[in-house]
Amino acid sequence: MPVTVEADIANGLPGFTIVGLTDRAIQEARERVKPAIRNAGFKFPPRRVTVNLAPAELPKEGTGFDLAIATAILRAEDPSLRLEGLAFLGELALDASLRPVTGVLPMARCLAAAGIRRLVVPVENASEAALAEGIEVLGAATLRSCVEYLRGEGSLIPGVRDATPAGGGPEPDMAAVRGQGQAKRALEIAAAGGHNVLMTGPPGAGKTMLARTFPSLLPDLASDAALEVAAIYSLRGTLRERPPTTLRPPFRAPHHSISRAGLVGGGTGLAQPGEISLAHQGVLFLDELCEFSRQHLEALRQPLEEHSVTVARARAAVTYPADFILIGASNPCPCGHLGDAQECRCEPRQLSAYNNKISGPIKDRIDLVVSVPRQEYRDIFEGADEEPSAVVRGRVEAARNRRGESAGHGNAGLTGRETLAAARATPPARRLLALSGERLHLSARGFFRVLRVARTIADLAGEDRVGEDALAEALHYRIEMAG
C-alpha cells in the first residue's frame, strides 16, 4: 500500500517529529534527513517540523522513507517543487547522496498497481525497479539532483530494464552423477509433474549431489513468474545472490539448524519471507529431513498444500507465495546403514520412531520415494556414459507441454477427481490398481498419489492414457510399505 508523507512547518521551538507508527529506523531518519538537507545546500527550517506517514494506523519500517521525508520538508518551504504523481524511495547519506534500499521491485510493482506513474529511486536501484511494468523509474544520485529535477531544472537518469535474461549461477549437470538410475528417473518424473520427492540412502551415497542437479531438469521460468521470484529476493535484499532477470528456477537448501522464522518467514517487525518463499517457483531441498524439528516440518504443511504461506506477527499478517518442489533427503534409519553393505545397528523401535517423524507431517505431500544406494568404486569409474541434464530437460518440457498450462502446479496439484479424469486409465491399469489396493494396502491418499505419478509417467512416455506399465512403475515409488 502506498504511504503518503506529509510535512508541516509551524512556529515554535525548533524541533523535528515523525509520527505514523514508525519503527526505530524511521525515527533515526531525523538524524539523517537534517544533515543531508544541509549538506545538499538547502536550509533545514529552524522551526517546528512535523512529518506524518499516512495511513497512520499502518505500521511502517525501513530506511526507504528518508528521501520522501526530505522531499516533503523541502516542499513545505518551497512550493515550486512539483510532486504530482510521483513516489520516492531511498535512504539518505549524511552527505546528501542516496543509498540503495531492499525491496524496491515489489514496492515499485505495488505503486504501479496503485496508479503512481513515476518513481524516484537511488540510481543503484533503478534497473531493479524498472523491471516493474507500468511505472516510469528515475534514478537519482543525490538529494540535490532530485530537488533540481522537481524544480524542473535538471533531469534524472531513467531506469532501464535489463532485458537480457541473465543466466543464474552454473547448475550442476546430472551427467556428473554416476549410476543412480532409479533416483535419476524419480527426479525426472518429479520435474515433469511437479511432484515432491524423498530420497533415502546411507550417508555419502550422493543424495545431496543428485538434489543439486535437480534444477537443471526444470524448464526456464515464464517472465512473470521470474519477476515474482525477483520481488521476493528483493525483499530479502538478496538480489546480489540472484540476478533479477534470471529465468532459472531458484534452488534453496537450508540447513536443519535453521530457525522456524528463517524457514517459513518471520522475524521482528513485518515478517520477512523465509527460505520456502525464496524457493518459490523452484526447488526447496531439505537434507537430513529427519533432523529438522517436528515443528519445522509441521510448518511446511500449509505451504505445501496452499502454495503460499501466511506469517502472522503482532503488527500484521503477511502472505508470501511459496510454490516449490520439495526434495527431501534422509538416512534410511538413525545409523544410516539400513539396506547398506554395512549392517544396520538400529533397534526396531528406533526405526519406527525415525520413520514416524517424516511420515507424520509431510508424508501426505510426498509423491515419490526413491532409495539412493552407496556407489561401489567399480561403478563410479566404469559406469556407462551418463545422460546430460539438457536431454532430460527436453523430455520434461515435452511432458509438461502435453499437460498444457491448465495444470497450475503440474500433475502434483491435481485433486482426486481431476486425477481420475486426467489419468484415463486403461482397463488393465484399472485392474492392476484394484489389485494393488488390496495387496499393498494402499490408502485412499496413497491411491491418488500413485495415479498422479502414473499420469506424469504416461506424459513422459507421450501416452494419452495411463497404462499398466506407467502404473506399475508409479507403484514402485510409492511411500507406503505393505504390512
Added chain:
Amino acid sequence: MTLPRWIDPASPDWPVRLLHLESPPQGFWQLGTIGALSPCVAIVGSRRATFAGVEIARSIASELASAGIQVVSGMALGIDAAAHSGALDAGGSTVAVLGCGVDVCYPTRHAELRSRIITDGCLITEEPPGTPPFKHNFPKRNRIIAALAHAVVVVEATERSGALSTARWAADLGREVLAVPGSIRSRQSSGTNLLIRDGVRPFLGIGDLIDAVPELRSAIPEAALDTLPASHGGGLERFSPPLREILARMGTQPVHPDQVGLALGLSPALVASRLSALELAGAVMSLPGGLVARTV
C-alpha cells in the same frame, strides 16, 4: 476369562516329552485355551532379524499351521514373533515358552500377540507368576522349547544368539535340528551357517523338515502333504519371461533395483514397473531402505 493353570507330571496334560530332560521342570504354569500338542515344531532365531528372515519364519510357521502342526517359540522380538503370528494368521495354534511369569507381558510391545496366543494356543513358563524377565531365565526356557518340540528350525542367528543354545539343547535331546542357510556375508546368518557346517541339516523347504521327522509325516494327512511346497525356489513358470529374467537374478539377499537394472541392461523405468508387477504377484517384497528381495 482364562486363568493360569499349574501343570505337573501328575496332570493328564503334562507333555511326557519334557521328561527327556535330565532336569525336567517340577511343573509349569500354562495360560491359554490349547495346551502343548504333539507333534510340534519350534521355530527360533535372532531378535534382530532381517526382513527376509522374518518373512521366512512367518511362511514356515503358516505352512506348518495349515498342515495342522503346532508351532513353538519364545515370543521374543524378530523371528520368534514372526513364527507365532505366522501360525496364528494361518489359523493354527502356537505355544510361547516364556522366561518370565505367565502374567508378565515381555516384551511389552507384544501385548496384542500375547492375547492372540492365549486365544489360540497357550503361554508356558516354569517361573512363578509375577517373575520379571530375568536374563538368567532365558537359557532355562530354551531347554523347555527344545524338549517340547519334535524338531527345531533355526531361521536366523548370529554366532552368539540364544537360538543356538536352543539348537544345542535340542541336539542333546536327540531332536532334529534344521537351519535355514544364508549368505556367507550376512551376519544374521552366521550362526545358522555354522550349524550347517557342523552337520546340521539345511532347511530348504518344508519338505526337508517333514522328511527328517517321522512323527510329522505320520501326523500330516496325505492330502495336506500334497499342497505343501516341496522346497523353496522353483515354480517360476507362472511368470512371464521378462519377470522370470528378473527373478533369476535375485536371491533372497536384498538387492537394490539399480543393481538389477545394471545386471540385465534394463532402464530404471522398466525395472521399476516389473518389480511392482512381481511384488503384486507376491514374488518380491520391497524392504524399508529401498531394497527388494525375492520371496519365492
